[in-house]
Amino acid sequence: MSDGAEGHGNLLYGPQPDVAGAAGYPDAPPRMGFFTDTSVCIGCKACEVACKEWNAVPEDGLLLTGMSYDNTQGLGADTWRHVAFIEQRKPLAGQEPGVAHDDVDVFAAASRLGTDVASPGPGATAPPPDRAPGGAPAGEISPVSPDGRTELRWLMASDVCKHCTHAACLDVCPTGSLFRTEFGTVVVQEDICNGCGYCVPACPYGVIDQRKDDGRAWKCTLCYDRLGVGMEPACAKSCPTDSIQFGPLEELRERAQARVAQLHAAGVTDARLYGESPDDGVGGDGAFFLLLDEPEVYGLPPDPVVTTRDLPDMWRHAALAAVSLLALAAGSFVRRQR
C-alpha cells in the first residue's frame, strides 16, 4: 500500500488512478465497472432478475408498495440491482410528435442482431459511441409523444453498488471480509464476515445491508466469479437496451461523455453524469450513471463523501477527549492538596 498515494489526497480520500495497484495487485488488469445509461432504461427489471438468478440471492418479500411500479424499493442484502421508477410532470425534451419508423425494416434489423456489434473490451456490452444500433437514426434521439402530450415522463434507473474508489464499507470492516479485487471492485467474503454490521451505516449510498437470517452483510460483487473467467456481469448481459454497460472504466467514461454530449445536442439538457468524476467525495465510482434529473430524485445522495476522509481528524479529537478525561479525573483528586 505505497505506490498509489501520489497525487493529492491520501489513501483514504482523493483521486486514486491505480486502485487495484494500491490494494496490492502489481499487474492488475484494467479497472472494470458499470456505466448505467438511464436514458435508455425501459424498466423491464431484467437486471434485477438476472442478478438474483445468477447469484442465488434469496427472495426479499413480495409485497406491493403502491408507490409505483417499483416494489423492490431500494438496495439491500437481497437486492443487488434495483430499478427505480419515477413519474414526473415534465417533458423529456423538445417533443417531436408523429415520428414514425415506416422506413425501418425491423426484420432486417433483427437478423443483424448480434452479428455486427463490436466488442470494445473483454465481455463489453455496448457498441462504441460512434456506432448506433441497427435501424436507429444515427446520432439522433427522438422522444416520441404520440398524441402530442408533453407533460409526463417516466424516469427509470437501475441502481447498484458503486464499487467506490474509496469504499467506506471496506475501510471500516474490522475483519477484512470486504476486499478490493484485482478488477478494482469491492467484494464481501461471506465466510469471513462476522456480521458486525459496521459496513451498513458506513456506506454513503445505502447499498450494503445485513441479511436478516444469517446476520452477515451482502451486496453486489460485480459478478466477481464471472469476471474471473472473462464474462460480463449477469445484469449487463441481460439488459435488453444496453442501459447497463460493462467494460474497462476508462473506456466507459469516454463513452459516457459522448453520450451526454449527444443527449444535450438532442435537447435533453437534464442529462448529466453521476459518480464518474475521480474528484468527487469517494474518488469516483466504479459504477456510475447517466441521469436525467438530480441524483436525489432517484434516491441517490447528491454529494456523497467517504466517511473515512475525516477519520484522522476523528482520532485526533478522540485522543484530545481521552486526555481531557484523564485531566478531569486527576482534577477530581487534587483538591485535597489545597
Added chain:
Amino acid sequence: MSESDVTRDGVRHARPDREAPTGAHAGRRRRRRGRGRGEQPMVPEAEFSSYYGKPVLNKPTWKPLDIAGYLYLGGLAGASSLLAAGAGVTGRPALGRAAKLGAAGSITLSLAALVHDLGRPARFLNMLRVFKPTSPMSVGSWILSGYVPLALAAAATDVAGRYRLVGSAATAGAAVLGPAVATYTAVLLSDTAVPSWHEGYRQLPFVFAGSAATSAAGLALAAVPSGQAGPARRMAVLGAGLELGAFRVMKLRMGLTAEPFEQGRPRRLLRTAEALTAGGAALALLSARVRDRRLAVAAGAALLTGSAALRFGVFHAGVASAEDPRYTVVPQRERLRARGR
C-alpha cells in the same frame, strides 16, 4: 427538478383519472417537523426532493439495547478505572474497590452485549484476525483485548487481597487504557455516513468522555461511604459540565443534522439525560454537606441513569437521521451550492 405526486403519505391527489389535470400542482411538499406547543424548528425548512421519501442510506442494523448499552458500559468502565487508580494513589481503599469492581463488571457486560449483537462469541475473535486503523471497530477490539484482562486482574487482586504489586500494575494499566475505552466509541459512531453521528464527530468524543465520568462518579457515589467519595463528587460535577457543554456546542455546530436530537424519542431521552446529569451533579455536591447516605445513592442513581439515557438518545437520533432522506440530501445540496456547483 420536477416532482413526483407520490409522497411518503401516499398519492398526493388521491386517484388520478384520465382527465386528471397535469402540471398545475407544482410545489414540493413542505413538511412541518417539530410538534408540540411553541417549539421552533431549529433550522428553517429546506426544500428537497427524494425518491418517494425513501431513505438514501441503509440504517444501522445494530440492536439499540446491545450497542447503546455497549457504549454506555464501556464509558462506565473506562472512567471507573481512572477513579480506581486515583483512589490507589491517594489511599482510598473503599473507593478503589468499588471502582475496580465497577470497571470489571461493566466491561464484562459490555463485551457480552457486543457478542450478543454479533450473534456468537467466535465472531468476536474473528475481529482479531487483523488490525485495521481505518476501522474503529477493529481498533476498539484491540483496545478491549488489552483493557479487559487488566480491569479483571485489578478487581480480582483487590478482592483476593493478594498480589498487591500485580494489582497496582493492572490498575495503572487499566487507567491508561480507560480513557481510550471511553472515547473510541464516539469515533465508532462518527465513522459512518449516518448524518447525526458523523456531523458531530468533533465534539462527540468529549460528550462521551463527560458522560463516562458522570456514570463512574455515580457508581462510586452510590457504593462508597461519603468520607471517601470526595473525588467522585468532583468528578460528577466536572463530568456533567463537560458532557452538557460539549453537547451544546455539538448541536450548534451541526446545523440541520442536529434536528433529530430534538425530536421524538431522542429528544425525550436527551432531555431526561440532561435533567438527571445536572440534577445528579447538584445532589452530589449537596451530599457532601448533608451527611445522608440516601442522598448520595440518589445522586449516583441519577448520574448512572442520565449517562445511559444519553447514549440511547444519541443512538436513536442517529438511526432517525438515517431513516429520513432530508438529513442526507439537504446538507449535501447545501455543500454543493457552497462550492458553486
